[in-house]
Amino acid sequence: MKHRTLLTLAAAGALLLAHPACSPQEPEATPTPDPLPTESMNVIVTTPEAQPTESMDVIVTSPEPDPTESVNVIAPEESDNPVKPLESQGPVQSHPVETQAPTPEPTSEPEPTPEAPAASLTAADAYAKVSAVAGGNAMSDMGFVLEEFYNLSTDDLEDFAFYMPEMSATNEEIFIAKVKSGKMDAVKEACESRHQGLKEEGAMYPTAAEYVESARIVTNGDWIMFAVVANPAEAESAFNDYTK
Numbered sequence: 001m002k003h004r005t006l007l008t009l010a011a012a013g014a015l016l017l018a019h020p021a022c023s024p025q026e027p028e029a030t031p032t033p034d035p036l037p038t039e040s041m042n043v044i045v046t047t048p049e050a051q052p053t054e055s056m057d058v059i060v061t062s063p064e065p066d067p068t069e070s071v072n073v074i075a076p077e078e079s080d081n082p083v084k085p086l087e088s089q090g091p092v093q094s095h096p097v098e099t100q101a102p103t104p105e106p107t108s109e110p111e112p113t114p115e116a117p118a119a120s121l122t123a124a125d126a127y128a129k130v131s132a133v134a135g136g137n138a139m140s141d142m143g144f145v146l147e148e149f150y151n152l153s154t155d156d157l158e159d160f161a162f163y164m165p166e167m168s169a170t171n172e173e174i175f176i177a178k179v180k181s182g183k184m185d186a187v188k189e190a191c192e193s194r195h196q197g198l199k200e201e202g203a204m205y206p207t208a209a210e211y212v213e214s215a216r217i218v219t220n221g222d223w224i225m226f227a228v229v230a231n232p233a234e235a236e237s238a239f240n241d242y243t244k
Helices: 002-018 123-134 143-150 184-204 206-213 232-243
Strands: 157-164 173-179 216-220 223-228
Touching (some): 123 223, 216 232
16 A cells, blocks of 8 residues: 555656646755854864975074073983093193203313412411411510511501510511512512521521521412421421412
8 A cells, every 4th residue: 555655656756847847946955064163072273383494584592591590500410430520720830941052162271370368368377377387486476576677568568477486595487478469579578688687697696597597488379478487397388288
């Protein structure tokens, strides 16, 4: 029964399609758009960041650090082989390079000059050295009568010592002086003249002639000695040792 009904409906529809002018044409149905998402739908939209290209000039400026802001320094993790900090370098020291001085050309050696007596030498010290080995009688300072006995001006001398015994049966005396420059010949001549006078006196007193005959006149640089003593050789040696 149902089958016949379906066939009847199909035949009626075919007739209607065969005569379109007999029935008004219905407008086509407008498709319904899909429903928009509602608030209950979670839609995630990702917008890709723009990448700089070769045609884009990108200027990146970093803000200046604020001195008030604290900076957290993260210490590196300790390792098995920690790096030792460099030791602080001391003050820089300069090391000048010494230049070798040129070797001087050999020259002829100058002739050695005699050494001058030390400035600390005195006539009194020289007399002490000589009298210690001269022998004979004790002597006294007779410097105040030097000009009378030697006919010599003390202006020609820088320093002198003149000693004679106060009482003696023999002629004994010691005269030692440091002579001023250019006056040595005059002082030596005065000593020779004194020696000659003693010889003449010795002719009158034979006991006094022995020391006079062996008297010594010795010069050493600016120094001179006239010694009438018992041991003239020892006196001369002591004088030379002191004034050399």
